[in-house]
Amino acid sequence: MRATVESPADDGPRTPVSHCRGCPHRRDLLTEGRCSPGDVCVRAMSGRQIERFFRVNPALADDYAGDSFWERRAIAARYLSQKKLLPLIHDPDEVVRRVLAYRLPIEALDVLIDDPDREVRITLADRLPPDRIERLAADPDYLVRQYVARRLAPGRLFRLIRDPDRQVRVTVAARLPLESLGLMRDDPEPEVRLQVAERIGFAEAERMRADPDWRVRARLAERLPPALLGPLLEDLDPDVRGIARNRVDRDPFDQEPSPRTKPTER
Template sequence: MRAMSGRQIARFFQLNPDLAEVYAGDEFWERRAIAARYLSQQRLLQMLDDPDEVVRRVLAYRIPIDRLEPLISDPDREVRITVADRLPLELLEKMVLDEDYMVRHTVAKRLIPGRLFRMILDSDREVRKTVAMRLPLESIGLMINDTAAEVRLVVAERIDVEAVSPLLTDPDWRVRLIACQRAPYELLPQMLEDEDEDVRLVAKTRITNQQE
């Protein structure tokens, strides 16, 4: 086969899947990558050190999940994202410090909740937001002072009502609003003087309803 077009190569292997083995070591990366779609998993394991990232992306998607560990530190972010999405949960913690935020975000969505505390100080806001959504309730207070209001909003929605008090003075009115909606009744009078009209209205409405 001399085809250089991806479409031509794909067509060739669709018609001749049994020839994929012949091209597994081809000098042209695209022929190797497309051939890899048709190779046995055992043959794919012999290609883990392929120099082209597109080939390794196919491997990350196709090889057995219990053989993915060598690709945890692959230099290509797309490979690592796929690995993070498929890796057995007991190995996933090895990727919590990955340099790429999308890899860590994928990890945060899958990691066992009880192990997420390792990611509460992640440098990326979206990663921390996902952590806040999944962290066990007994640990959510660890994120009450997060630097991002979007993360503190999640904390305000999930934290136990008896622990919501610090969020009533949060610098972001949206966080205070959620906290005011959930706070114990005895904490509401102080919110009648809040600088935000919506927060004051929630406090007033809840107090009125309680007195009726």
């Protein structure tokens, strides 16, 4: 798989080459200085030279939309008129379709939602409006679902609560509405529960005081009001005990969470 269009072969020496023989541009662009063998050349097998050619002659991109060389098509696609873009959605090369994912109008992007290339679908998850990316929530690639979890409306994140990927669930835990956060309280991954402990309401947080991971308990010891620290004062982990004891010693009469410890919406 080619990662990018910007990694072409070496430009080679800037000397006249056989590319000019039979080139349709040799009698006009070459004589006008709008192309140059070994430097600005659409016939070269060099992405840098092709890019320079279309930068100088963008109006000619339409003529190369169906070219046999994948890199020539991909670079030309950056300069194509909008009417020429849509026919390329079935281009056999993923690099060409990645260019389309960036350039197609938002209203036309749905045609690429089932594209086999992950980079195309990631671009869609990043560009589509939040109300049109839910179809990508079931994408087989975790990174696509990660983008969806970052952008989907918080009230629509429920289907990702049990996502198989840990990092996707961490993102969900950071954005899920507070009233639903308790659904992730028993997630099997400590990183997810740590994010839950960061935001969950105090009443529900009490049930997390026996969490098996000390980091989760330590975060609760930092957030909970002293009146709710309870078992954390006798926690098996000395760091957790120390945080809880310092909280009580600092403000033993505090029965309500202070403004700076109240959870906030994200």
